[in-house]
Amino acid sequence: MSPARLRSIRRTTVTLLVAAALYEAVARSGMFPAVLLPTLPKVATALASSLADGTMLHHAGATLYRVMLGFTLAIVTGIPLGILMARFRPIENFFLPLASALMPIPSLAWVPVFILWFGLGNAVSILVVFYAATFPILLNTWSGVRSVNPLWLRAAGAMGANEQALFWKVIIPGASPFIITGLRQGFLRAWIAVVGAEALAASDWGLGWVIFDAKEFLNADLMLASLVVIGAIGFVFERLVFGSLERTTVLRWGMVQAAKG
Amino acid sequence: MPQIEVRDVSLVYDTPSGRVTGVERASFSLEASEFLCLVGPSGCGKSTLLNIIAGFLTPTAGEILIGGKPVTGQGMDRGVVFQDFAQLFPWRTALGNVAFGLEMKGVSRAEREAIALKQLALVKLEKFARSYPHHLSGGMQQRVAIARALAYNPAVLLMDEPFAALDALTRDDMQRLLAEVWRETRKTVVYVTHNVAEAVFLADRVIVMTPHPGTVKTEVPVRLARPRDPLSVEFLDYQKRLLRELGQHAAAA
Numbered sequence: 432m433s434p435a436r437l438r439s440i441r442r443t444t445v446t447l448l449v450a451a452a453l454y455e456a457v458a459r460s461g462m463f464p465a466v467l468l469p470t471l472p473k474v475a476t477a478l479a480s481s482l483a484d485g486t487m488l489h490h491a492g493a494t495l496y497r498v499m500l501g502f503t504l505a506i507v508t509g510i511p512l513g514i515l516m517a518r519f520r521p522i523e524n525f526f527l528p529l530a531s532a533l534m535p536i537p538s539l540a541w542v543p544v545f546i547l548w549f550g551l552g553n554a555v556s557i558l559v560v561f562y563a564a565t566f567p568i569l570l571n572t573w574s575g576v577r578s579v580n581p582l583w584l585r586a587a588g589a590m591g592a593n594e595q596a597l598f599w600k601v602i603i604p605g606a607s608p609f610i611i612t613g614l615r616q617g618f619l620r621a622w623i624a625v626v627g628a629e630a631l632a633a634s635d636w637g638l639g640w641v642i643f644d645a646k647e648f649l650n651a652d653l654m655l656a657s658l659v660v661i662g663a664i665g666f667v668f669e670r671l672v673f674g675s676l677e678r679t680t681v682l683r684w685g686m687v688q689a690a691k692g
Numbered sequence: 693m694p695q696i697e698v699r700d701v702s703l704v705y706d707t708p709s710g711r712v713t714g715v716e717r718a719s720f721s722l723e724a725s726e727f728l729c730l731v732g733p734s735g736c737g738k739s740t741l742l743n744i745i746a747g748f749l750t751p752t753a754g755e756i757l758i759g760g761k762p763v764t765g766q767g768m769d770r771g772v773v774f775q776d777f778a779q780l781f782p783w784r785t786a787l788g789n790v791a792f793g794l795e796m797k798g799v800s801r802a803e804r805e806a807i808a809l810k811q812l813a814l815v816k817l818e819k820f821a822r823s824y825p826h827h828l829s830g831g832m833q834q835r836v837a838i839a840r841a842l843a844y845n846p847a848v849l850l851m852d853e854p855f856a857a858l859d860a861l862t863r864d865d866m867q868r869l870l871a872e873v874w875r876e877t878r879k880t881v882v883y884v885t886h887n888v889a890e891a892v893f894l895a896d897r898v899i900v901m902t903p904h905p906g907t908v909k910t911e912v913p914v915r916l917a918r919p920r921d922p923l924s925v926e927f928l929d930y931q932k933r934l935l936r937e938l939g940q941h942a943a944a945a
Contacts, residue, residue, distance in 0.1 A: 582779045585748060589772040590793035590844065600792075604783040684782045685826025 469652040478656035491660055493636035497553060498618075498625050501560025505617055509565045510610060513572025514602060523573075530566060538563035538624040542631045555632035556625055563624035564617035571616065575609025576602055608681045615673045622665050693760055694721035695880045696745065696848060701754035703740055713905035714740040717754070720899055720908060724847070725878040729885055729895035731934060737906020738884045739852050745882060746772050746850050758848060768793065771841030771879075775853040777833045780825040786812060786836045787821040793844035804843075811839040814873055831862040835869065842877060849879045853886070867893050871919065888938070892930040893920050900937045910937055 451471060457463075458470045469477075481487035516523040538559050545555040579602055587601045603610070629639030638661050645653040681687045698721065703714040715737040722728050730738040743749045745756055747766040756763040758770070771793075773779075780789050787808050794804035812818045815835035825833050834854050841849055855863045867890060874881060874894075885891055891898045891914075898912045912934060916926055 580778055582774055582776055583781060586772065586774070586779050586781075586840075587792070587796075588748075588766045589746060589770065590840075591766075591768045591796040592792075593796075596796055600795075601781070604781070607783070680783070684824055686782050 466649060467651055469655065473652045474655045474659065477650070477652035478659060481653065481656060487641075487656070487660060490636055490638050490641050490657070491664065493633070494625055494629060494638045495664070497556040497629070497637070498560050498621055501557040501625070502564050502618060502621050504557070504561045505564035505568055505621070506614070508561075509568030509613065509617070510572050513569045513613075514576050514598070514606075516569075516573045517576035518602075530569060533562075534566045534570075538620070539627045539631075542628050546632050551632050551634050553633075556628040556637070559624050559628040559632075560621040564621040567616035567620060568610075568613040571609045571613025572606060575606030575613075578609065579605035608686050611673065611677055611681060614676075615669070618668055618673070619665070622661075622668070626661055695724040695726070695759060696722040696882070697757040698741070698745070699754050699756070701741065701744060701751045701756060703737070703744060703749060704752045715744070715751070716905040716907050718901075718906070718908050719754075720911065722880055722882065724880055727874055727881045727883065727894055727896045729883045729891035729898045730901060731885060731888060731891045731898055731938070732901030732906075733886060733903055733938065735903040735906070736901040737903070738886075738901050740906065741901075742850055742852050742882060742884050745848075746770055768797070768844055769846050770848045770850055771844070771846040773834070773837045773841050773849070773851045773854045775856050777825075777830050777857065779837055780833055780840070782825050785822050785824055786817060786828065786839075789825070789836055790840045790843045792840065797844055808839070808843055811843045812836070814842070814876065815839045815869065829862075831858055831866055834858065834866065838870070838873065842873070842879070847880060849881045851881065851883045853884055855890070856885070856887070863890070868919070870894065875918070888931050888934045889922060891934065892916075892927055893922060898934060900934060902939070912937065 455471050458465075458468045478487070512522075512526065516526055541559060541562055542555060545558050549555055549558070583601050583605055584597065587597055592601065625637075626639035626642075629637035630643040633640040638657050641657045642654045645651075645657070677687070682689055698718055701718045702716050704711055705714060706712075718737070718741055720728075730741060732738050740749065744751050745758075745763065747763050747770070758767075781792070784792070787805060790808035790811050791804040794807060799807070809818055809821060812821055815838055817832060817835050817839070820828060820832065820836075825836065828836065837854065838849075838851075855866045858866060871894060883891075883894060895914050898914060900909045900912065901907065902909045912930070914930055916924075916930070920927060
């Protein structure tokens with residue numbers, strides 16, 4: 432591991448330890464009832480036992496399944512539509528007002544509507560994820576394609592590229608810094624939305640559902656343990672999945688620069 | 693039969709402040725393997741004319757014939773090199789950039805990489821085949837762009853001030869390298885520049901253009917043995933003559 436990577440891990444660890452120590456101090460101060468604000472060892476125990484008996488993994492698996500399905504749908508809709516909007520004026524004229532009108536509606540506001548239409552279950556969460564993730568992907572792709580250097584298109588055209596080659600070999604890689612940003616924002620919003628959607632619409636499984644279910648039994652330690660898992664999975668995606676996607680593409684190509692120091 | 697014929701080409705375009713004539717009735721021709729420079733101040737239409745020959749712009753009057761066939765758009769009989777370093781694809785290595793045209797032609801991977809490596813060797817960059825453009829200097833990026841434009845073996849090379857954004861020393865090196873590449877490949881070259889010394893160093897013939905509207909003023913054949921010595925009296929005489937034609941007497945004096 433490079434020294435820079437080790438330094439970054441050390442900095443992250445320090446941040447997390449300081450935050451944990453502050454929480455622990457408040458939890459032990461007696462300012463709040465212990466049942467509402469459990470100490471970290473208690474949360475850790477709840478996390479460990481829910482991981483050991485497999486329930487937490489099952490919940491996480493259910494949530495990831497919904498996110499992945501909805502996110503994939505958002506990608507296969509958002510990227511092609513974003514490209515078409517940037518390339519063809521009538522498509523832009525039609526979809527841009529639609530996107531502008533739908534985007535400000537919080538994805539969670541759709542949950543009751545979707546429950547009415549589709550009943551409780553996976554469909555609601557998947558649709559909410561799709562809704563939350565599509566717009567950042569769509570709009571970033573649209574901006575990305577519009578910012579593709581016209582010189583690349585000219586050069587490719589002079590070298591005999593047809594429309595299909597232009598699309599796959601120039602426009603998509605040329606817009607990739609924006610597309611990756613869109614995926615990142617889309618996943619983040621999807622991950623936030625899925626927990627809320629599950630709380631309202633899921634039954635029996637899912638990280639959002641656990642929190643709401645545990646509330647009924649005053650299981651604050653299990654609630655916090657679920658939050659830790661939600662945060663950890665989000666962190667893994669943000670840093671490892673999207674971080675390495677960026678390092679192997681746009682950073683390597685010099686299309687975006689790494690921050691100094 | 694000339695390799696390239698420019699016949700009475702005009703380009704008029706509408707701008708918010710009215711109609712502007714970019715090029716007015718330009719006519720000239722090039723023999724195969726000839727190196728032609730278009731020289732003139734900014735606004736004389738030299739880049740516009742090059743873009744018309746490349747097929748990026750359609751003239752409002754007149755026509756261009758390449759190998760006897762009228763130009764109707766972009767085509768693989770022409771390779772184009774631009775001034776901007778950003779013309780390379782940042783997501784492809786030097787080799788990947790040079791191989792792009794062959795890929796479009798459907799040449800197999802092994803074959804196109806072999807050809808691309810040869811082209812990179814021609815511009816002395818074979819060691820940097822696997823480097824991405826952002827790791828290369830401006831001069832190296834322009835050399836990759838030249839190799840890329842030559843790789844699919846077009847008969848004509850069109851160059852739009854390719855070295856104008858380089859520092860003076862690098863530019864001298866690039867000019868010598870280009871003269872060598874041209875001697876080896878014998879392409880027909882149309883080279884746009886505003887630099888008179890560059891034109892005298894490279895060209896068989898120089899076409900002088902004047903602005904408002906962009907017109908061909910005169911042609912000056914450069915009858916100097918190659919490789920040319922930029923410090924020789926004859927070289928300086930040609931420079932003075934071109935500057936005179938451009939109307940920059942004071943600069944020539």
